[in-house]
Amino acid sequence: MSTPPRHGGQPGRSTTPGRTGKTGKTGQGGKSGRPGKPYRRPRKDPVRILAFEALRAVDERDAYANLVLPPLLRKAREKDPDEGGLDARDAALATELVYGTLRWQGTYDAIIAECVDRPLRQVDPPVLDVLSLGAHQLLGTRIPQHAAVSATVELARVVLGDGRAKFVNAVLRRITADDLEGWLERVAPPYEEDPEEHLALRHAHPRWVVSALWDALPARARQGGGRADITALLEADNERPEVTLVARPGRASVEELSTGETAPGRWSPYAVRMAEGGEPGALDAVREGRAGVQDEGSQLVALALADAPVEGGSDRHWLDVCAGPGGKAALLGALAAGRGATLLAAEKQPHRARLVARALEGNPGPWAAVSADGTRPAWRPGSFDRVLVDVPCTGLGALRRRPEARWRRTPEDLAGFAPLQRGLLRQAVAAARVGGVVAYATCSPHLAETRAVVDDVLRGMEKDPRGPAVDLLDARPLLPGVPELGEGPDVQLWPHLHGTDAMYLALLRRTA
DSSP states (O other): OOOOOOTTTSTTOOOTHHHHSTTOSTTOOOOOOSTTOOOOOOOOOHHHHHHHHHHHHHHHHOOOHHHHHHHHHHHHHHSOGGGTOOOHHHHHHHHHHHHHHHHTHHHHHHHHHTTSSSOGGGSOHHHHHHHHHHHHHHHSSOOOHHHHHHHHHHHHHHHTOHHHHHHHHHHHHHHTTSOHHHHHHHHSOOTTTOHHHHHHHHTTOOHHHHHHHHHHSOGGGGSSSTHHHHHHHHHHHTSOOOEEEEEOTTTOOHHHHOOTTEEEOSSOTTEEEEOTTOOGGGSHHHHTTSEEEOOHHHHHHHHHHHHSOOOSSOOOEEEESSOTTOHHHHHHHHHHHHTTOEEEEEESSHHHHHHHHHHHTTOSSOEEEEEOOTTSOSSOTTOEEEEEEEOOOOOGGGTTTOTTHHHHOOHHHHHHHHHHHHHHHHHHHHHEEEEEEEEEEESOOOGGGTHHHHHHHHHHHHTOTTSOOEEEEOOGGGSTTOOOOTTSSSEEOOHHHHSSOOOEEEEEEEOO
């Protein structure tokens, strides 16, 4: 059985027992040692201490590693090496420890559970974080066993105290009894007996996510021989994604972003892929907002909407309904400016609306960024020629970038998003003029967030003779050169097939 999620599963839960129990305050417990042996202060390893701090932030504050880790690394890089500062190699190791530990959390939990003498839920969360860091060094990196155990025990002495460090040492030595493959043979059931649980533990995804992804894959993956497809997808979710840049048209060019450490995008004419370790902020165009970091899947969604044929009337008024934090809005705004069109970018949360305005600053054409709720529009119906509604979702399409999200999300989250997604799409259709086009997008392949939403809204419109009417457009021709787009008319992108996030796109033209 899959181990229950830890990180982010209980926002705001108290984790103080792990720090203020019998061993005293953090790093000050248990100085007993053997009789006659002088006490040795634990050695502080800035790399592992930083990794531990990032994991605690993810757990305690329900934060995301891709938001927590960069400022921690930046602060550490600014320090003198003698005061705990990190160089580039140290920063790379800290990044691997954090992301690897979060990505494989469920599998490591199952292995750790075999090595402790109590239910895992009774292990204090900070202790469990240290154990997971140790497990990843032992099972997921090339760090020698003795070094991984020694460094993790020293970390435990610093952040947990000597008493809990002994517990950590004992558990890690049990883990060294086998490698990852050997442990998987122990904890994962045979594929023939329970395919979903087998895949869940072998590829570090919750069982319900494995099931949902399998259902959403193209038909071939669900009709015999589908193990290869789902395995390829799960493996792609566990790979470190490339950093992809977008050159915003009229503001920057692909040539300007191209260096010896970049390669052209696969599908988007505005995309540039950076080599591993490349720093986007080192490029003038990125610092000045003329280019940005944006997955090619997101670029393709914006490009498809911009290229979809509208019928009758003008093509001068574009709307982005859920624009935060502003990546797609910035690309749409640049495309609109090139055609003499205006973009209105709306975002419900004021702080995110400010991020949208910042992304649009310097756009050569007219634009406006407003704080507005797309389910209660501040604009007149039928006002726009093109409308993008990239709805809030579970984010299961971006598990490569946010590895903790797989353990944080639950099936119940789907029901929470469902009314909002349907309401936003209905209002987006109402905002379009007759002959205008609406793009429904979401960074999730879950059928409950993709086709089910579109189908439900379409059925509701068919039953209301006084409401708007729409036709589904075939989105595939609007992604030229992109292979394996399925039977249409909607499009689902995949990490293992396209190298993008698992973005979904449906295009609707308002007909009445």
